[in-house]
Amino acid sequence: MPDNSYQAPPPPEVTVAHPLQKTVTIFIEENGETEVVEQADVRARVRGILEEIKFVPGQIVQQDDVLYVIQRSEYQAALNSAKAALAAAEAAIEVANAQTGVVEVELTRAETDFQRHKELLAKEAVTQSQFDTVLATRDGVRARREAAIAATAAAKADRDRAQANLDQAQLDFDYTLVKAPISGRITKTEIKQGNLVENGSLMATIVGRDQMYANFNVSDREVLRLQKAAQERGEPRNPEKDRYRDMPVYLRRELDEGFPFVGKLDYVDQEGVDQSTGTFAIRAIFENPDNLILPGLFVRVRVPVGKLDDALLIPEQALSRDQRGTYVLVVNEERKVDRRTVTPGQTEEGMVVIETGLTGDELVLIDGGQRARPGVEVSPTEINLTMPDESESVQTEAASPADEPVESAEAAPTEDQP
Structure with missing residues (x-):
């Protein structure tokens, strides 16, 4: 007759390993x-009509590359006018210098005439009226010299203003070519060709x-x-x-x-x-x-x-979590499963450092834990753990199977085992 007695299922097969110890x-x-x-904004520094865009969005640009051209005719005219004004100011200085030179010659002659009449007056060779006339002439020439010097200084000041105006006109003209402030990739343009650009307008970003x-x-x-x-x-x-x-x-x-x-x-x-x-x-x-x-x-x-040194590492997959915290399952000498609460540390190439909870002598359940619970007898197969960069696969060592299969116990989770 067929044997209808209950046959206990074989112990669940699991994979176990000692924690890997390494520095x-x-x-x-x-x-x-x-x-x-x-990162730098590209901004207009002069006002005008945007005539040309010389890049495509996302392009790599180098520092000082020309990105935009703003209408230049107005600024070219202002630059030419400033150059002419500077030339006129330079000419005015030449005229003032020449006038000062003429007055200096007259003053030298007047000073000589004054000294001569002063000596003659002392000898009573000229009248007081004649001396006073020479003195007035000398003082008049001195006043003209001071005026000539002031005119020269004014002409130089005009020249400096004209130079400053020229420098600004040159800057404004140069700013019609909007250049890259740094090297990098440029965004899409914020202003389309043909539109009016204001001073300070954001045009793009690099x-x-x-x-x-x-x-x-x-x-x-x-x-x-x-x-x-x-x-x-x-x-x-x-x-x-x-x-x-x-x-x-x-x-x-x-x-x-x-x-x-x-x-x-x-x-x-x-x-x-x-x-x-x-x-x-x-x-x-x-x-x-x-x-x-x-x-x-x-x-x-x-x-x-x-x-x-001698850190304990196990695969991340060996960790489990519940309301009581993080834990691993270990297989004891009786081939039964125990729970160990652990404190995991950092991960290292798929392995996790166990800071507390393991001594290194335990056989940690690595795979097959779906049917393994604390108190359940299992059939373990031991492997040697290695870091992923040390071996393409783990080396396995089969543990001796149990001599006799035992009935699987549906035990509830127990407290941590020593």
Whole structure:
């Protein structure tokens, strides 16, 4: 007769592994936002009709490239007029100098005549009336010389004003060619060809993307870790240099594998920790030659602040969470499942550092946990964990199967096992 007795299902097959022990770099890891290092508005500096646009939106432009041409005829006429006014002022100076020269000759003659009549008067060889006439002539020539000198000074002042007007006219004429203030990619034009441009009108914006900032905040506790890391770099203290500057920083975008972008700390908030938020503002700078980092991106950044020897790492998939916190399942010597509450730290290439809760001797359940609960007997297969960059696949070691299958127990979760 067929055997209708109950047959217990075999223990669930699971994959287990001892935590990987290795030295890992400890990071401060935070969210950040990217910002362009260089950005400049292109603005008109003279008023006029926009005659020509010499770029296409998104084009890479170099500093001082001509981007727009504003109608030049009016400014050319003003420039020509200013040049003529300067030439007239220069000529007026020549005339004033010549007049001053004539008066100087007359004054020399008048001074000589005065001295001669003064001596003759002392000898009573000329009358007082004759001497007074010579004196009046000398004083008159002196007054004319002062007037000539003043006229020359006025002519020079007119020349300086004419030169200033010419300089401004030249600037205005040059400003009809609107040039790129920096190198970078230019946005679409804000003003269409044929429209009137006012002085100061925003015409476009140029964004330099060869470098990119990442702004982020760290907690006041992390500031202390950052300070310690900066002190342990071994560089001599230079009061002229920010101690944090040039510390390495790593960045990843949302879909990146790992942290492919390497930069350095560029600036920390000189006002210290913000009392309202308890955070410290930091900025990093990254080279961006391929324009892969766009401005305004939300990114993840990390700063190395030390090393942890013999850190315990397990795959992220081994972690579970419930109302009591984060935990892993381990398989004990009796091949039964226990729960261990753990404190996870940073992730490292798909592995997570376990800060507390494991000793390193446990067999952590890596795969097959869907049917495994605390108290349930399982059939484990042990593997050796490696970092993804150390091996393309994990090496497996099959554990000896149970001699006799046992009935699966539907036990409720228990308290943490030692």
